[in-house]
Amino acid sequence: MTTSAKPTYRDDFSSPEDRVEVYKLLRDVFDVDVSPLQELELWDPTYRAFSYLDADGSCVANVATFTLVLIVNGQAVKAMGIQSVATRPAWRGRGLSHDLLRRALLWCDRNTQLTFLMTSIPGFYEPMGFRTIPQFSYVGSKAHRCENVR
Ligand SMILES: CC(C)(COP(=O)(O)OP(=O)(O)OC[C@H]1O[C@@H](n2cnc3c(N)ncnc32)[C@H](O)[C@@H]1OP(=O)(O)O)[C@@H](O)C(=O)NCCC(=O)NCCS
Numbered sequence: 001m002t003t004s005a006k007p008t009y010r011d012d013f014s015s016p017e018d019r020v021e022v023y024k025l026l027r028d029v030f031d032v033d034v035s036p037l038q039e040l041e042l043w044d045p046t047y048r049a050f051s052y053l054d055a056d057g058s059c060v061a062n063v064a065t066f067t068l069v070l071i072v073n074g075q076a077v078k079a080m081g082i083q084s085v086a087t088r089p090a091w092r093g094r095g096l097s098h099d100l101l102r103r104a105l106l107w108c109d110r111n112t113q114l115t116f117l118m119t120s121i122p123g124f125y126e127p128m129g130f131r132t133i134p135q136f137s138y139v140g141s142k143a144h145r146c147e148n149v150r
Pocket residue numbers: 029061085086087088091092093094095096097098099118119120121123124
């Protein structure tokens with residue numbers, strides 16, 4: 001199914017409750033139900049959604065940002081992450097995701113020094129200026145129990 005109507009842009013969601021249509025999109029595209037985060041009031045307050053909605057108010061495409069501090073070369077750096085990137089199948093291939101990424105990246109550039117994301121489709125993000133860097137993990141030896149610590 002495809003649709004020819006023009007979707008409406010929105011980035012002024014006032015609360016997690018206001019983003020219910022975004023969560024429906026994430027459930028439908030990723031099969032992930034984020035409603036427990038809402039019930040437990042665990043939403044990251046820095047989460048900001050950039051969305052397109054259809055005429056019925058259903059979210060058809062979304063990109064979101066969140067803020068965190070990363071340690072880079074020993075320095076604390078305010079960074080922004082990109083997540084919740086999804087477009088409903090009927091709306092794919094018309095530039096909605098890249099348009100939302102552009103808008104989100106403007107927001108990131110105004111508010112942070114570094115923007116990152118984790119993805120299995122790096123080729124989708126490279127035209128937007130992202131580059132792939134290696135990911136490392138560190139494993140320590142087994143922890144010892146301290147018997148004398150009170
Ligand atoms: C990936 C996804 C968000 C793309 O949404 P979209 O609105 O169709 O994307 P756009 O129309 O803005 O595509 C822009 C460009 O990216 C390309 N592109 C789309 N999907 C791509 C993919 N999986 N890998 C590489 N490039 C891709 C398009 O061909 C287009 O290229 P062009 O500008 O040269 O024509 C959508 O397919 C989706 O929701 N997929 C499932 C969820 C997902 O994988 N999300 C990303 C998680 S990190």
